Amino acid sequence: MNAHVLQAREVTKVYGGTHALKGIDFGVAPGRVTALFGENGAGKSTLMKILAGIEQPTTGHVELDGRPVRLLSSRDAADQGIAIIHQELSLCPNLSIQDNLFLAREIPGAFGAIDRKAQRQATVAVLNRLEEDVDPNRLVGELRLGQQQLVEIARTLLQQARVLIMDEPTSALTAPEVEVLFRVIRELTAAGVAVVYISHHLDEALEIADDVVVLRDGSLVATADAAEVDIRWIVAQMVGRDQDALFPSREPVLGEELLTVRNLMVADPDVPGRLAVNDLSLTVREGEIVGIYGLMGSGRSELLETLAGKITPVSGDVLLTGTPLGGVGIRERIERGVALVPEDRQRDGLVQTMSVGENISLAGLSSIAGRLFLSRNRERAAVARTISDVTVKTSGPKAAIGSLSGGNQQKVVIGKALLTGPRVLLLDEPSRGVDVGAKADIFDLMAAQARRGLAVLFTTSDAEEALHIPDRLLVLARGSLVGEFRQGELTREELMSVSDGGAPTTAEGPR
Amino acid sequence: MTAPATTQTATEAAPPARAALRARRLSLLNVAFELRAFIALAVLIVVFGLLSDSFLTVTNLITMTKHVAINGVIALGMLLVILKGGIDLSVGSIVGLSGVVAGELLQGLQIGGVIAYPPVWVVIVLCVAVGTAVGALNGLLVTRFNVAPFIATLGMLYVARGAAMLISNGATYPNLGGDPSLGNTGFHLLGSGRPLGLPTAIWIMIILAVAVALLLAKAPFGRWLYATGGNERAAELSGVPVRRVKAIVYVISGACAAIAGLIIASELTSAAPQAGETYELNAIAAVVIGGAALSGGKGNVRGTLVGAFVIGFLADGLVILGVSTFWQMVIKGAVIILAVVLDQVQQRFKRRGAAASAVVASEQPN
Structure with a gap:
């Protein structure tokens, strides 16, 4: 193996009272793809942020080409040839694709003005490389989430970095788009670039990886050559315990139908003219746990926010024990027994x-x-x-x-x-960003509430969770349900192929 | 509060590690920062007391507190608006408008050839109603028409001031004492009455302060307000009637400003349409010095009152010492900026303190 180009040495990171990283040694080699595995909250993103200069380690340091460096900002890291694709998109929706690609890296032309022609050419070239045929002058806010993600990727490609960190680059990409991305990654590694790849699609990450590194609860627990390990081994390292303990088996006792959704249509709050939820119907019974498997941008959050009364649907009905909830606000829905645990707890769940x-x-x-x-x-x-x-x-x-x-x-x-005494409990990605222990507690809680007779409806983008937690699983893609399965009916591979085959919801087609 | 927990962790650590000492020092600093408004007030009182014989007399303290009361009453309303994450620039104009309305009503109201003289309590109720109405308009603009609070209340600053000028024709109403034969005397008591030895204005500030403190600490509304200011999205999803909360704070702020306007008019027994100009800035300064965050969700009545005292005592103390008006402005501005800078420094120390105590905790064997 080549010497490491970028290396973290005994790095710890403390946030408030939490240890996100507990003394990590982690290096990446040129020309290789290092796939980083770990549960939500294992510390993957934190480690990447430190390598990319966005966060500074509490103790320990980072070495570049064997020499200690202090990366005080992402700009700093970029100057040293380290680029990162964020899990959260960091694009300005009010600017065009081209302006986003060159933001803070504008190509100077005559009299200090921006050389728009050169920028446009470079933009077209990089979009071609990603096989994305779209006008460089379109506003990023008008693009589909997957296309925005490609813009984010294009931006890092333009930096011609030596180290490229990809934190969940494919969370909103379709299967063909992922293939294109993999081809580009192969081109990069052939040119000697070191790539760090993080994805919750384990099979996908293993496919592209040369080296495998597993984090658990802020510590590095395993490294291996990708050719020598399989998904089962990786999961065992990630979870660090018997999977059955994480996913307890249930004997659901079902009662009457509590929540009914009929032909729901919800407009996308961000993109005018697009439907976030398209003609969706579902029911959840007393004592039942229903899971919705869907990726970022599949409409899962819009669906739950509509059920909670935050978004008013275009058409369709939501009924609680047969009573329509049309026109009933959030406050009254809570009083009637509908409670939502939102996806983004910092933004929507907690008052800091x-x-x-x-x-x-x-x-x-x-x-x-x-x-x-x-x-x-x-x-x-x-x-x-x-x-x-x-x-x-x-x-x-x-x-x-x-x-x-x-x-x-x-x-x-x-x-x-x-505490509001709900009858229907809605949870949007309840395991997002929590450690393994808390994850098991949260699933236990959901099961306990279902035993008490609550109807539980939750969303997840984690295949293991989708396959093991719910009594009934609904697969959501681009705003429509594309499959419904009882627990145990489905394998991981089947789930992947079902969720990729979603029907388009845009009025003018998928692109 | 993290401060006590930090100290505890530090003393429990068997070897007095460097990190532990650091954590303890940071927590002490934190306490000093928490109390900075009080410390500033204490320093002001001691310094002015040493420099001037007349500063620390009972008479002067009561006079100064009476001045403080006017800004204090406005600041209490402003506190609620700022807790919501908004701002109310119209309060100074409402002060003027309220006084002018009182003047107009006490001069007599011409209704179809007959001049009616409403009794003083009716005048007071109507003036407060006018302030409430202006506040309601602010609230409506902010919640229904999504106008930024800064702009909505800036507009209302001009509208209310203009209305005061229009009603009074730009002139001052003299002699608001009323006439016994008309049954409308007693207006002056609001400004110069002294129930139980304290000026009415101070009583009004105390009563309003207690009411607002109860509202914030005990009533569901207070909790809703802190939540809305802290994270509007989370509050809304938790079932907080966010719009209603946002509108109500402007209404209360308008009412408080109207009360302040009545006190001023009563003290002077005359009402000028220019009364209360730039008072909105003093009120904002008091709230900010008192530790509230302009981004919302953070602040309390105690801090705001101390802030009002700091501003008021500083101004009066400098006058007593004969410092030039120009220097007074410079010093007041510097104090306001210092307060906010200290707040930022404190936030940074708090974060470092939390990190330091977490390192300490991890070094301890379980």
């Missing part, structure tokens, strides 16, 4: 300026309030009960919400939803 206890009681204040004032005692009791019910690890209800780990923050959001 409030304490753990205040966050938990926020949605259930009506049950805590007397005629005029809140009852301190009732609130304290309810919060204490919730903290122990959902097993939040915290120094107390007065602790700052930011002092909690991702998993415990997620439990706070779930506790908040449960």
Whole structure:
């Protein structure tokens, strides 16, 4: 193996009170693809952010060509030839493709003006390389999510980096687009570029990888040559325990139909003229856990936000025990028993300026309030009960919400939803960004609520979760349901092929 | 609060590691930062007390507090708006408008050839109603028409001031004392009455402060307000009636400003349409010095009152010392900026303190 071009040495990272990384040694070799595996919250993204200069290590350092370097910003890292594709898109939707590609790297022309002609040529060339036929002057905000992701990839290609970090580059890409990306990656490694590849599609990452590295709970637990390992081995290393313990078996007792969705059509809030949810119908019964498998941009968040009353659908009905909820707002839906645990807990779930206890009681204040004032005692009791019910690890209800780990923050959001006394519990990617232990707790919680007679509807982009957690699995692609399966009916490979074959929802076609 | 937890972890560590000492030092700094507005006020009182014999007399303290009360009342309303993450630039104009409406009503209201003289309590209620209406208009613009609070209330700053000028024709209403034969006397008591030895204005500030503090700490509305200011999306998804909360804070702010306008008119027993110019800036300064974040979700009544005292005592103290008006402006501006800079520094220390204590925690054997 070649010497490492970029190397992390005993790197630790502490956020608030959480150790995201616990002394990691990690290197990448030129001309090779290193696939980084790990559960949500294992520390993959944090490690990549440190290598790309976006975050600084709490202790330890980074070496480039064997010499210690201090990467104080992503700009710094870019100057050293390190480029990163973010998990979250970092594009300006109000600017054109071309302007985004050259943002802060504009090609100077005469009199300090931007050389738009040169930029346009380079843009066309890089889009061709990615086999994406789209006008460079189109606004990024008008593009489909997958196309935006390709723009993000194109931007790093233009940097001609020596080290290219790809953090979930394919989360919104179709299968043919992934193939194109893999061809480009092969071209890059042939030219000597070191590539780090992260994807929750394990088979996909293993396919492109030369080296395999596995992180678990902030530590590096295994490295291997990609040719010598299989997915089963990788999963065992990632989870670090018997998979059956993570996915307990259930004997569901089903009751009446609680949630009914009929022919729901929801407009995409970001792209005018596009449907986020297209003619979707489903039911969830008392005591049932229904899972929705869908990628980023498949419409899963829009669906759940519509059910919670945040988005008003274009047409279709949502019924709770047969009563239509049309025109009923979020507040009243919560009172009637529909509770949502949103996907992005930082953006939609938590109030960072409030304490753990205040966050938990926020949605259930009506049950805590007397005629005029809140009852301190009732609130304290309810919060204490919730903290122990959902097993939040915290120094107390007065602790700052930011002092909690991702998993415990997620439990706070779930506790908040449960405190409202729901009959239908909606969870949007409940395992996103939480460690393995908390993940198991969260699945246990969902199962416990279902046993109590709640209807549980959750979304996931994790195939293992989709195959093992729900009693019934619905596969969502581009706003439409493309399959429905009972637990155990489906293999991993079948799930992948079903979810790739989604029908387009754009009025003018997929592209 | 993270400070006590940090100290505890530091003392528990058997070998006094460097990180532990660091964590403890950072937590002490944190406490000092938390109390910075109080410390600033204490420094002001001591310095002015040493430099001037007349500063620390009961009479002067009461006089200064009476000045503070006017800004304090406006700042309490402003606090609510800022907690929501908004801003209300129209309060100074509402002060003027409220006084002018009081003046107009006490001069007598011509209704179809008959001049009616409403009693003082009716005048007060109507003035507060006018402030409330202007606030409601602000709230409507912000919540229904999605106008940025800065712009909506900036517009209203001009509209309300213009309305005050129109009603009064630009002139000052003199002699608001009323006439016993008309049954509308007593207006001056708001400004010069002294129930239980304290000026009415101070009582009004105390009562409003207690009411707002109760609202924030005990009522569901307070919790809704903190949540809306902290994270509007999360609040909305938690079932908080975000729009209603946002509108109500402007209404309360307008009402508070109208009350301040009444106090001023009553003190002077005359109402000028220019009254209250730039008062919005003093109120914002008080709230910010009191530790509130303009981004919303952070701040409290105690801090805002201390902020109002800092601004008021600073201004009056400099006058007593005979410092030139120009220097007064420079110093006031510097204090406001310093307050915000300190807030930023504190945030940075807090983050470092949390990281340091986490390192300490990890070094301890479990």
